[in-house]
């Protein structure tokens with residue numbers, strides 16, 4: 077579904093991602109894990125069309141999307157839950173969800189049912205101003221809004237950052253449920269244990285380069301992962 081090959085990305089004149097190749101097949105949950113500043117956000121923003129200084133190839137459903145404008149990539153079916161959530165704080169929860177529909181009116185009721193069953197708290201707070209909700213609720217809203225477009229691939233940039241352990245568990249449970257429902261997911265995380273528990277396969281990004289890749293359960297037992305990320 078997603079095939080990234082030999083991607084190089086620069087900010088201004090400084091290259092921050094080097095020769096990155098990664099693939100996500102239909103129905104897979106894949107994680108890209110890496111510490112602060114390793115280039116996770118830079119990579120997803122490039123995939124979503126938000127960074128112009130990149131070379132290489134990003135194919136989505138067989139089509140080259142590198143260089144396409146963000147709204148077109150979104151229309152192709154790739155939805156990003158950004159690191160800063162970017163919900164509309166003055167609007168209600170319900171209005172935020174309606175904004176996520178992106179023209180797919182026929183999917184509205186089905187997707188609204190799905191997001192309210194995944195996140196009942198959003199249903200309870202449909203009329204509440206989004207900016208007055210807790211960080212965890214806002215993260216759920218950001219995920220729910222991205223789902224409203226009925227995406228083919230959901231990309232999440234560190235959805236667990238800043239959440240309490242209880243809410244982290246809830247976010248990961250909802251991703252697991254979405255994966256069981258057949259949704260294809262690319263998850264960027266620093267929460268290595270939870271990410272590897274959830275995913276089929278993973279890639280490890282350090283200083284802008286993929287240093288390890290493999291099945292999640294193999295990565296979990298890899299000495300480098302255990303030492304650098306799991307505190308063994």
Ligand SMILES: Nc1ncnc2c1ncn2[C@@H]1O[C@H](COP(=O)(O)OP(=O)(O)OP(=O)(O)O)[C@@H](O)[C@H]1O
Pocket residue numbers: 087088092110111112113114115116117118119159266
């Ligand atoms: N707009 C920008 N201009 C210049 N450099 C940038 C810009 N955004 C990010 N960088 C640099 O690119 C590198 C990768 O940053 P990026 O935000 O992609 O990492 P990250 O893995 O998402 O980190 P975090 O886990 O903290 O979110 C860092 O060295 C960062 O300083």
Ligand SMILES: [Mg+2]
Pocket residue numbers: 116117118159233234
């Ligand atoms: Mg980031």
